Amino acid sequence: VRCVRLEREDALATPYQSFDLLAAWQRNVGVRMDVTPFIVAGFDSAGRPAALWPLGRSRLGPLGVVSFLGGKHVNFNFGLWRRDMAASLTADDMRAVIDRIGAAGGVDVCNFLRQPLSWDDIANPLALLPHQPSPSDAFRLTLRPPGEELIKSVLSAAMRGRLRTKERRLQRLPGYRYLRATSAADVNRLLNAFFPLKAAHMAALGLPNIFAEPGNEAFLRQSCHQRLGEGKPLIEIHALETDSELLALFAGIGDGRRFSGMFNTYTLSDNARQSPGLVLLVHIISNLADRGLHSFDLGVGEAHYKSFFCKESEPLFDSFLPLTPLGRLAAVAAREGNRMKRHIKQSRALWGLIQSLRQGWHGGSADA
Numbered sequence: 298v299r300c301v302r303l304e305r306e307d308a309l310a311t312p313y314q315s316f317d318l319l320a321a322w323q324r325n326v327g328v329r330m331d332v333t334p335f336i337v338a339g340f341d342s343a344g345r346p347a348a349l350w351p352l353g354r355s356r357l358g359p360l361g362v363v364s365f366l367g368g369k370h371v372n373f374n375f376g377l378w379r380r381d382m383a384a385s386l387t388a389d390d391m392r393a394v395i396d397r398i399g400a401a402g403g404v405d406v407c408n409f410l411r412q413p414l415s416w417d418d419i420a421n422p423l424a425l426l427p428h429q430p431s432p433s434d435a436f437r438l439t440l441r442p443p444g445e446e447l448i449k450s451v452l453s454a455a456m457r458g459r460l461r462t463k464e465r466r467l468q469r470l471p472g473y474r475y476l477r478a479t480s481a482a483d484v485n486r487l488l489n490a491f492f493p494l495k496a497a498h499m500a501a502l503g504l505p506n507i508f509a510e511p512g513n514e515a516f517l518r519q520s521c522h523q524r525l526g527e528g529k530p531l532i533e534i535h536a537l538e539t540d541s542e543l544l545a546l547f548a549g550i551g552d553g554r555r556f557s558g559m560f561n562t563y564t565l566s567d568n569a570r571q572s573p574g575l576v577l578l579v580h581i582i583s584n585l586a587d588r589g590l591h592s593f594d595l596g597v598g599e600a601h602y603k604s605f606f607c608k609e610s611e612p613l614f615d616s617f618l619p620l621t622p623l624g625r626l627a628a629v630a631a632r633e634g635n636r637m638k639r640h641i642k643q644s645r646a647l648w649g650l651i652q653s654l655r656q657g658w659h660g661g662s663a664d665a
Contacts, residue, residue: 303346303348306379310377310552313370328512332354337350337397339394348376348383360627362404369507370516372597375412376423391422399621405623409616409618411615412616426616435610437609438592439591451582452605471540477534481522481525484522487543488517488518521548532548
């Protein structure tokens with residue numbers, strides 16, 4: 298109870314570390330993956346909660362692994378920290394916590410992925426431990442009202458003109474509209490269209506469909522409905538649609554300051570020529586800025602469209618912390634594997650080659 302209070306008292310945390318979101322993931326996905334919650338809580342000398350790491354323990358072959366809850370749905374892993382405590386911790390303090398995890402038994406290695414170096418301009422205490430750059434970085438946009446003026450500062454006049462022309466063509470479609478899902482009917486209709494459309498896109502790209510893995514659809518549906526009646530759903534959906542077609546959908550999670558993208562898709566019909574995904578992002582960014590949010594990101598990973606809107610680099614890091622001799626072997630392999638992934642993704646030639654091979658092998662198109 299005291300640690301839940303930490304979240305409510307303006308803890309330093311990303312939107313992804315909310316109790317309700319991670320509880321929904323654990324109930325629907327984590328249990329199916331044999332993940333056991335492994336919560337690390339810290340208190341100050343007066344017994345007040347100072348930090349909480351929402352971790353889970355699982356097995357990877359013979360290895361006992363501890364990692365952040367939420368799996369691939371969580372773009373940023375950070376934990377929850379009392380702000381004054383985060384700024385005062387030392388490397389020895391952090392190492393002592395890792396040693397306590399090891400002393401609990403059954404854990405060979407801690408795999409802490411996709412961690413931001415800082416949040417709200419406060420350094421991440423976990424960066425005091427050995428770490429390396431993640432394969433992919435993130436990029437964000439600082440928001441400021443009014444939204445219309447922000448869009449003018451983000452996109453060139455030529456780009457704004459092209460998108461206006463494209464939207465005028467979309468506006469000719471019967472029932473064309475931009476909306477933020479505010480009712481259960483909205484959420485159900487949009488998600489019912491999203492899941493098969495996303496599956497088709499992933500198949501065309503030759504990528505595994507995470508949304509088809511056990512429990513993932515149930516987790517996302519629950520999270521999009523939870524708190525919807527209060528006007529603050531855990532996952533917020535924005536979309537462009539007509540009377541008969543979902544043109545584009547973008548969903549993300551926010552905490553009143555930051556809005557972070559989680560999943561998106563767009564139509565496979567000829568209307569895709571009008572770039573409905575980009576048109577939708579213009580509406581979303583303007584909406585978020587006018588609502589007073591401070592920053593926006595499109596999640597982690599490489600995609601050309603992201604650079605149109607989010608140009609502020611947000612470096613991420615991974616930590617592979619061994620606790621046993623077996624864990625040391627696993628950590629070395631994981632570090633080298635991640636270095637290779639980053640090398641490939643940071644090379645336009647290599648990454649472009651891999652994308653082309655995937656699309657060619659599975660018959661996808663470059664625009665899928």
